[in-house]
Amino acid sequence: MPIVTAGLVSLVLAYMLSQFYRAFLAVLAPVLQDQVGATPGDLALSSGLWFIAFALMQMPVGASLDRFGPRRTVAWLLAAGGCGGAILFAMAGAPWHLHLAMTLLGIGCSPALMGPYYIFAREYPPAAFGMLAGMLVGFGSLGNILGASPLVWMIEALGWRQTLWGLASVTLMVAALVLACVRDPARLGSGHPQGSIGQILRLRAIWFILPLFAVNYAVTAAIRGLWAAPWLEQVHGADAAQIGRVTLAMGLAMVAGSFAVGPAARLAGGPRRATMIFSAVMIAVMAVMIAQPALPLPVITALLVVLGFFGSAYPLLMAHGRSFLPPHLVGRGITFLNMVSIGGVGIMQFASRPVYRAAEAAYPPAQAFAMLWLFFLIPLVAGFLLYFLTPDAQTDKAPA
Numbered sequence: 001m002p003i004v005t006a007g008l009v010s011l012v013l014a015y016m017l018s019q020f021y022r023a024f025l026a027v028l029a030p031v032l033q034d035q036v037g038a039t040p041g042d043l044a045l046s047s048g049l050w051f052i053a054f055a056l057m058q059m060p061v062g063a064s065l066d067r068f069g070p071r072r073t074v075a076w077l078l079a080a081g082g083c084g085g086a087i088l089f090a091m092a093g094a095p096w097h098l099h100l101a102m103t104l105l106g107i108g109c110s111p112a113l114m115g116p117y118y119i120f121a122r123e124y125p126p127a128a129f130g131m132l133a134g135m136l137v138g139f140g141s142l143g144n145i146l147g148a149s150p151l152v153w154m155i156e157a158l159g160w161r162q163t164l165w166g167l168a169s170v171t172l173m174v175a176a177l178v179l180a181c182v183r184d185p186a187r188l189g190s191g192h193p194q195g196s197i198g199q200i201l202r203l204r205a206i207w208f209i210l211p212l213f214a215v216n217y218a219v220t221a222a223i224r225g226l227w228a229a230p231w232l233e234q235v236h237g238a239d240a241a242q243i244g245r246v247t248l249a250m251g252l253a254m255v256a257g258s259f260a261v262g263p264a265a266r267l268a269g270g271p272r273r274a275t276m277i278f279s280a281v282m283i284a285v286m287a288v289m290i291a292q293p294a295l296p297l298p299v300i301t302a303l304l305v306v307l308g309f310f311g312s313a314y315p316l317l318m319a320h321g322r323s324f325l326p327p328h329l330v331g332r333g334i335t336f337l338n339m340v341s342i343g344g345v346g347i348m349q350f351a352s353r354p355v356y357r358a359a360e361a362a363y364p365p366a367q368a369f370a371m372l373w374l375f376f377l378i379p380l381v382a383g384f385l386l387y388f389l390t391p392d393a394q395t396d397k398a399p400a
Contacts, residue, residue, distance in 0.1 A: 007182035011070070011116040013174045014078055015140030018109035020167075021082070022050055023225040024147040025102075026247055030229075030240055031160050032098065040230045042095040044353040046102040047226050051346030053106030055339045059197065061111045062335030069184030070115035079175035081108025083168050090164035108171070113140070114335050115182070121322060121330045122185040130271055130319030131262035137315050138258035144224070144251040152244040200336050205324040208390045212279065212383035213317055213337060214344030219282060219376045220311030221345045222352060224250050227372065228304065234365040236297045246301050250308040257312030264316070271316040272392050279384045281310040286377040293373070294366040314341065323393040348376065 025032075025043050032038040038046070057077075064073040085104030092098050113136070120132045154163050200206075223231075228247050232238035238246065261274065268274040285307045295303075318337060325333035352372060359371035 005181075005183075007071075007178075008116060008119070010174065010177040010181045011074065011112070011119075012136060012139050014074055014109075014112040014178055015116070015136065016143030016146070017078070017082060017167075017171055017174060018112035019141050019143030020147045021085075021102075021105045021109055021143075022047075022054075022221065023144050023247075023251070024151055026225050026229040027147060027151050027240070027244060028155070028160060030233075031155065035160075036092055036095060036098065038095045038098055041353050041357060042098070044226055044349055044356070046095070046098045047222075048346045048349035048353070049099050050102040050106035050109075051221075051342050051349060053103045054110045055343035055346055057107055057110035058114070058335040058339030058342065059332065061114055062332035065111070065114060065118045065335070066331035069187075070111070070118050071179060071182035071184050074111045074115040074182070075175045075179035077111050078108050078178065079172055081105065081110075082171040082175065084108070086164055086168035086171055090161045090168065113137075114338055115178075117318070117322075117334050117338075118331055119185055121325075121334060122327075129322055130265050130315060133315035133318055134258050134261040137312070138255050141251065141255040141258055144254060145248060147225075147247075147251070152240055197332065197336065200325075200329055200333050203324050203329075205391050206321050206337070208386045208388075209317060209321050209337075210340050211379075212275070212387045213321070213340045215348070215376075215379040215383045216275075216279065216282075216311070216317060217314050217341050218345040218348040219286070219380055220250075220254065220308055222349050222376065223304070224254070224308065226349060227352070227356075227369070231293075231369050232297070232300070235294055235369060236300065238297065242297070246297075246304060249301055250304040253305040253308035254312050257309040258315060260309070261312060261315045265319070270392055271320040272387075272390060275313045275316045275320065276384070276387065278310045278313040278316065279380070279387070282307060283377065283381055283384060285310070286373055286380065290370045290373045290377065293370040317341075320390070320393045348379075351375070 025047050029040065029043055032043065061073060061077075081104045085101045085108055088097060088104060089101035092101060116136055117133060120129055120136075124132060151163070158166070224247060228250070229243050232243050232246055257278075264274040264278070265271045268277060285303055289303060318334065321337045322330075322334055352375060355375045356368065356372050359368035362368070363371065
């Protein structure tokens with residue numbers, strides 16, 4: 001099967017929207033505070049609700065992928081939740097409107113990555129999964145880039161409400177494109193057993209992958225999408241344009257890191273070893289951010305770029321976990337792994353809100369953010385250490 005098809009292009013566009021919607025609050029923070037009265041804590045709650053809604057949808061999405069296929073699953077959820085959430089966001093007049101809008105957006109975006117991953121897992125060789133997964137995340141992460149400086153320019157030109165109305169229209173058009181272009185994989189024969197969450201949990205090989213899954217992406221998602229803007233503004237005096245440039249640089253590094261995971265896995269001898277290297281660099285960068293939170297802005301930018309690049313191990317973790325999934329567990333299995341990852345982001349973002357408030361009340365801004373970075377570092381180190389107990393990926397076929 002060719003790698004590039006019209007259906008996969010439409011799914012990449014859907015995933016770009018997912019990346020955009022999970023990260024765009026960082027740039028909108030100042031205008032939402034002025035016009036809607038949303039504090040950084042309110043936006044932390046809104047962002048956390050996106051991830052929680054996204055995570056809670058993963059098991060229904062997995063069942064829908066197995067039953068209905070990715071075409072209808074992605075198209076209908078993106079149209080209803082994605083477009084509907086963007087419309088509600090455009091009409092928001094109070095912080096709770098943002099909470100509801102972000103919840104709908106999380107529901108709408110919930111199948112955007114798992115749809116193409118399901119196709120990769122079902123129709124391409126297992127050894128190619130990591131490379132394809134990284135390429136998809138890399139191209140899709142352009143949505144993360146659009147949520148930085150380009151979004152600032154659009155808001156300045158059109159206004160934030162008009163921009164959200166335009167995004168609602170784009171989201172609906174992408175959903176229609178998915179419905180028109182995606183071809184579902186052939187259904188498994190009646191001889192294959194029905195998958196269940198219990199069967200997934202009985203796969204001991206994935207047990208010690210799960211803790212790192214829960215915290216690895218949480219660090220970069222929270223910093224890039226939520227806490228970078230107030231950190232840069234309060235500690236470094238950055239304005240909206242400077243925040244946009246720094247978050248753009250971090251976003252570009254995340255894209256580059258996603259494309260690098262395939263070659264990194266080959267050079268390191270597999271996704272497990274590459275994940276260890278990426279996670280170790282993340283830990284080192286976070287340690288510097290904790291020890292020196294008020295370094296000059298160019299140095300902070302460089303640290304965020306390195307963190308973004310090496311914080312892109314999600315496709316490596318997914319390739320490692322997917323290698324242990326038998327065919328009848330692919331749909332539910334990959335969505336379960338994604339649920340753990342995205343659920344971890346949501347939980348960490350919810351928890352970061354009271355942590356930041358307590359630190360803000362007790363310390364000056366630089367030290368308050370150092371305490372926040374420590375809050376993210378501790379579970380990352382724990383997940384990293386537990387990951388050493390996992391076996392190497394199976395490259396032939398997963399156990400039945």
